[in-house]
Amino acid sequence: MGSHKAFFYGTLMAPEVLHRVCYGPGAVSKDPAKAYLASQLSIQPAILHDHSRRRVQYCDYPGVIPEPGHTVRGTYVTGLTDGDIFRLDTFEGSEYERIKVKVELVEQAGKFVEASTYIFTAGEQYLEKKEWSYEEFRRDKMHRWADDSYEYQDVDDAVGHDLADEVEEFEGDPTGGRSVKAEKNGETKKESAEEEEAMKAAV
Template identity: 50%
Template sequence: MAPGPIGDSVQSDDGVHSAFFYGTLMVPEVFYSVCYGTKDVPEAVAKLHTFQPAILHGFSRRRVKHADYPGMVPDDGHHVIGIFATGLTNANMAKLDYFEGSEYERRAVKVRLLEKVGNLKDGDRVEGEEKSAQTYVFLQEKFLEEQEWDLEEFRREKLKFWTRAGHIFDGCDPDTPAKVVE
């Protein structure tokens, strides 16, 4: 097998990893752009992954100053609604680590799948099964705004820039991957 863009040691098709995404990676086109280099993957590749609504308690998601993406930090009494993704390979995880860079630390967390998302203001959601996942926690809380990051605003105003060829890794530092904490 020819070496991949990040090297032989991370190539695998095991698909045993899962992750909790709470920002730009909640959009499948961004996930595919990061992990496969294109927003339009073949159906066979798309079928390798599942994406389900989930909730992570004890954290909050906020806007990162002067950025299109959010940061998530521990915050008792709060929660973050996101996506539980499965079917991730070692190569996918290495690309995600590279994408997140040194601003984030990958951590193991427990999320609950959402059987019913409902009207969040009225608390009309139903939490289901607990799952283990990896997620990326923002390390520079001083760069976070108080305001919650808005997925729909991102889709409307920024998504088109995040799924064009070459954009995803602009400014990423290949020599400083995300820290991994088990």
């Protein structure tokens, strides 16, 4: 089991989205490797105090910003690995910053735990005034976030390996150290393309 803990308050509250980001395309229920990795996660409701959640303008997803007296309900997830965090950071992109916060567990009122969450840092002017609704997202927007949605392109581009290999590494490595490959300055992608062209020429 991974050692990372996170608080999600937007699209990542949906298991389908969380699993798609962390494990790649394809249904978890139809892939034993993905099902195993997903089983290592624990998810429960939690509340982030003194923050507000607003919809990002012209987008399906929200941003959270500090705001005294307001609360945000989301999910507290434990068991995330280094690889999961890499994917999540990539998915969230430059508009967000991952920071440590304290959240209150809904099922254990008064108990606060530490978790990472993604605070919107692109500027409050890019947020709508009204609260973002998870129920509305599931009802009206979830179909846009299907398995082949472009929303996951950055994550897919940044990661490349076989999930079955991850399970072997996960079982043998107490840190849950997943094998990930980041493309630094586009060099990895460029080299792969050059190698592919060379092989085509050889054929």
